[in-house]
Amino acid sequence: MISLDLAVNAVVAGLLLGGFYAAVTVGVTISFGMLDIVNIAHPAFIMLGSFVAYVVNSNFGIDPILIGVVMAPVFFLVGMAVYQIYYYAFEQRGEESIQGLAFFFGLLFVGEVALILVFGVDYRFVEAPYIGLSLHLGVVDLPLRMLIPCLVSLLMLAVLQLFLGRTFIGRAILAVSQDRLALQLMAANPSTIKRIAFGISIATASVAGALLIIIQPVEPSIGRDYIGRIFAICVLGGMTSFPGMLAGAMLIGVVESITATFYGPSWAPAVAFGFLLLTLAVRPAGILGR
Amino acid sequence: MPPLLEVGALGKRFGGFVALEGIDLTVNTGERVGLIGPNGSGKSTLVNCLCGALHHDSGSIIFDGRAIDGLPAYRRTRLGLARSFQLPKPFRSLNLVDNLRIPLLYTVNARLGARLSDGTIGERCLALLDDVGLADKATRLPRDLTQVEMRKLELARAVASAPRLLFADETMAGLSPSEVEEILVVLVRLNEQGITIVLIEHIMRAVMSFSTRLVVLVAGQKIADGAPQEAIRNPEVERAYLGE
Amino acid sequence: MRAAKFWGVSFLVAAALLVLTRGFFTNEYFFFAGYVVLQYIVLSTAWNILGGYTGYTNFGVGAFFAVGAYSSVVLHKLTSLPVPVMIVVGGLMSGILGFGMGYLTLRLKGVFFAIATLALAIVAQTFIVNWDYVGGSRGVYVIRPQQAPLYGSYIQYLYSLMLVLAWVSVAIARTIERSRLGLGFNAIRDDEAAAEAGGVPTLRLKLISTTLSGALMGMAGAPLPYYVTYLDPASSFNLSYAVNSVAMPLIGGMTSWIGPVIGAVLLGTIQQLATVTISSALNLLIVGVLLVAFVIIAPNGIVGLVQARRRARLR
Numbered sequence: 027m028i029s030l031d032l033a034v035n036a037v038v039a040g041l042l043l044g045g046f047y048a049a050v051t052v053g054v055t056i057s058f059g060m061l062d063i064v065n066i067a068h069p070a071f072i073m074l075g076s077f078v079a080y081v082v083n084s085n086f087g088i089d090p091i092l093i094g095v096v097m098a099p100v101f102f103l104v105g106m107a108v109y110q111i112y113y114y115a116f117e118q119r120g121e122e123s124i125q126g127l128a129f130f131f132g133l134l135f136v137g138e139v140a141l142i143l144v145f146g147v148d149y150r151f152v153e154a155p156y157i158g159l160s161l162h163l164g165v166v167d168l169p170l171r172m173l174i175p176c177l178v179s180l181l182m183l184a185v186l187q188l189f190l191g192r193t194f195i196g197r198a199i200l201a202v203s204q205d206r207l208a209l210q211l212m213a214a215n216p217s218t219i220k221r222i223a224f225g226i227s228i229a230t231a232s233v234a235g236a237l238l239i240i241i242q243p244v245e246p247s248i249g250r251d252y253i254g255r256i257f258a259i260c261v262l263g264g265m266t267s268f269p270g271m272l273a274g275a276m277l278i279g280v281v282e283s284i285t286a287t288f289y290g291p292s293w294a295p296a297v298a299f300g301f302l303l304l305t306l307a308v309r310p311a312g313i314l315g316r
Numbered sequence: 317m318p319p320l321l322e323v324g325a326l327g328k329r330f331g332g333f334v335a336l337e338g339i340d341l342t343v344n345t346g347e348r349v350g351l352i353g354p355n356g357s358g359k360s361t362l363v364n365c366l367c368g369a370l371h372h373d374s375g376s377i378i379f380d381g382r383a384i385d386g387l388p389a390y391r392r393t394r395l396g397l398a399r400s401f402q403l404p405k406p407f408r409s410l411n412l413v414d415n416l417r418i419p420l421l422y423t424v425n426a427r428l429g430a431r432l433s434d435g436t437i438g439e440r441c442l443a444l445l446d447d448v449g450l451a452d453k454a455t456r457l458p459r460d461l462t463q464v465e466m467r468k469l470e471l472a473r474a475v476a477s478a479p480r481l482l483f484a485d486e487t488m489a490g491l492s493p494s495e496v497e498e499i500l501v502v503l504v505r506l507n508e509q510g511i512t513i514v515l516i517e518h519i520m521r522a523v524m525s526f527s528t529r530l531v532v533l534v535a536g537q538k539i540a541d542g543a544p545q546e547a548i549r550n551p552e553v554e555r556a557y558l559g560e
Numbered sequence: 561m562r563a564a565k566f567w568g569v570s571f572l573v574a575a576a577l578l579v580l581t582r583g584f585f586t587n588e589y590f591f592f593a594g595y596v597v598l599q600y601i602v603l604s605t606a607w608n609i610l611g612g613y614t615g616y617t618n619f620g621v622g623a624f625f626a627v628g629a630y631s632s633v634v635l636h637k638l639t640s641l642p643v644p645v646m647i648v649v650g651g652l653m654s655g656i657l658g659f660g661m662g663y664l665t666l667r668l669k670g671v672f673f674a675i676a677t678l679a680l681a682i683v684a685q686t687f688i689v690n691w692d693y694v695g696g697s698r699g700v701y702v703i704r705p706q707q708a709p710l711y712g713s714y715i716q717y718l719y720s721l722m723l724v725l726a727w728v729s730v731a732i733a734r735t736i737e738r739s740r741l742g743l744g745f746n747a748i749r750d751d752e753a754a755a756e757a758g759g760v761p762t763l764r765l766k767l768i769s770t771t772l773s774g775a776l777m778g779m780a781g782a783p784l785p786y787y788v789t790y791l792d793p794a795s796s797f798n799l800s801y802a803v804n805s806v807a808m809p810l811i812g813g814m815t816s817w818i819g820p821v822i823g824a825v826l827l828g829t830i831q832q833l834a835t836v837t838i839s840s841a842l843n844l845l846i847v848g849v850l851l852v853a854f855v856i857i858a859p860n861g862i863v864g865l866v867q868a869r870r871r872a873r874l875r
Binding site for chain 2: 753
């Protein structure tokens with residue numbers, strides 16, 4: 027009874043969406059999974075990335091992805107600054123986790139409200155030649171506005187994976203995530219490494235934000251939907267593993283897409299959060315394990 | 317007289333890693349048992365399983381004639397099984413008296429027919445602090461304590477629950493010889509007051525002088541159990557500590 | 561001061577406040593604004609029982625608040641009950657929600673618990689959005705009764721109820737603070753494993769904390785439909801309730817019952833003034849910025865600052 031066409035396209039759309047979700051989540055995989063920093067304000071940085079892309083694109087017509095990549099170094103610096111504040115206020119003083127959580131929660135909120143004050147609550151979108159075009163493979167529709175972000179996201183993941191595995195700084199980051207004490211004994215300062223890593227995590231938000239506004243028009247409060255998605259995917263993926271995160275992202279993307287297609291879009295936000303609760307209750311180590 | 321603690325074929329795995337296998341252990345009332353073993357041999361895991369911080373996968377635990385296998389940690393404490401933590405875990409925002417008040421309110425007072433008044437509890441807290449030499453810092457916070465004082469607070473808190481059996485988990489790690497002596501004196505006195513003690517330690521001198529019986533754990537298995545001098549001379553123990 | 565005496569003294573203070581404000585102020589606006597500030601006293605006090613005392617950060621405040629509000633909507637549609645009864649029912653419903661949430665999530669540590677609360681709030685909101693009986697996403701209109709019990713306007717009546725509720729929640733918080741339960745909560749906050757090893761039934765206490773906290777939040781939400789006359793999920797589940805409920809205790813001070821009160825009065829008043837004079841979006845920005853600023857500079861809040869100055873003077 028279920029239209030096969032519809033189902034297949036829902037799944038494909040879900041996979042493409044999932045690929046994009048991985049770009050959104052990778053920043054938190056780094057900051058929370060690897061560094062144990064509870065950056066629930068990550069969606070705010072993504073929204074910032076979206077609006078930056080919007081502003082530059084609508085004024086100068088530059089391709090959003092290009093904007094995202096070019097702005098990434100700026101976001102990197104912002105990320106380092108945020109980490110410095112976090113480090114001074116919390117990690118150094120050893121304050122309890124409520125304050126750390128409250129800090130990022132406050133940032134999330136300030137970010138959203140600031141965007142509302144500047145841009146209002148209207149939906150904003152970008153223009154690019156490939157938005158609106160679709161590839162057709164038999165019965166499957168591949169809208170470019172989803173395919174291209176998915177591909178860019180996968181590319182970004184691959185680059186980060188290589189960076190973490192092959193460069194000195196990358197491996198230092200992995201080392202910090204696994205054993206802070208060992209790193210101190212090696213006379214490398216963990217807080218410097220962590221600052222760089224956090225900067226990288228925020229830099230990914232620049233690109234993710236640009237991808238987001240290609241996929242759909244955005245308005246400031248969209249960030250809230252992403253809090254649950256991001257952490258759901260991060261936990262589902264086992265916290266530190268990129269392949270796991272990608273698998274989790276695609277899983278959630280597909281389920282969300284099917285839910286939206288057959289049950290209506292108003293149930294979709296609950297999907298990711300429902301997944302999160304399920305995962306936390308049943309298997310906190312994620313689908314691929316730690 | 318039946319044993320105070322009877323552990324039968326206890327096993328615990330973490331995923332694929334076997335932390336404990338087939339552990340049999342008996343502790344009689346009044347004993348001073350030393351539990352030793354190289355790092356990673358499963359000593360802390362054993363303590364965690366016995367005290368309820370972890371669920372064991374197989375085997376049985378009988379305390380004071382009663383099977384305690386499924387009981388949550390706080391129930392075991394109320395039955396008389398107490399532990400101090402390897403890394404001291406004081407209640408940071410509470411002063412020393414309040415740190416001891418918790419076990420008194422929630423363990424001693426929770427036991428049937430042991431309702432103590434506020435005043436009595438306050439006195440007992442001070443007495444316990446005095447026993448370990450911390451009475452003058454009663455109103456201070458844990459962050460004002462030195463390392464050895466924190467260890468003493470940790471012990472005092474375990475003792476505050478009026479236990480029959482106390483697991484002292486690496487209480488003396490990183491202390492100077494005179495500080496080790498201080499702790500040993502406290503432990504001996506506690507034992508003389510009637511508390512059975514299992515001492516988990518690395519400092520051989522302390523364990524050897526304190527224990528009436530020695531249990532050796534290596535790679536999750538018990539390889540020796542007997543009088544300290546004999547257990548030490550067991551060839552397997554030598555191999556474990558000195559290598560092949 | 562013993563608990564009974566505190567209840568007595570605070571009752572007198574609350575009663576005096578009630579009589580004085582209702583006698584002195586004639587401008588309806590005072591009662592509109594006052595209701596909101598009192599509501600926040602309840603919400604932040606409730607939040608602090610689970611947050612400041614027990615150490616578990618709840619971001620899902622909106623869910624408990626809205627469940628209280630929507631249970632009143634259901635009651636209002638089914639029958640006609642006095643608002644105090646609706647408050648009790650709202651508290652019951654949210655208390656059950658709190659218990660359920662606690663049971664599902666309390667095995668989670670720190671941030672996972674916080675995010676799970678957020679998840680639960682979104683799931684709850686999704687259910688309400690899809691429930692047509694209470695208006696779904698379109699919302700529902702509630703007619704405010706013409707006649708208020710006793711004298712005065714209906715808003716004055718709601719204001720009075722909220723004042724009583726604020727008194728009750730503050731008295732409960734303070735009673736807990738000085739009790740064995742409160743000490744147990746603090747032990748859980750400081751070190752849960754050590755608390756459990758010390759004989760504290762941590763799961764049970766945590767459930768008490770979430771249930772009580774949720775119930776009070778539900779009670780704060782129960783009169784809302786009559787206050788706003790138009791209720792919809794977007795506004796009743798709004799994340800701003802969570803931000804305020806976190807910010808107020810944090811800025812006021814989380815270790816004492818008086819912190820949430822200070823925070824609520826301060827922040828609530830600022831927001832009411834800002835909404836009128838500047839814009840309502842800006843007032844949310846103020847809350848967010850103050851939250852971030854205080855958490856960095858004065859993590860123990862105003863109460864913490866006062867305590868630190870007192871300790872410094874003693875040296």
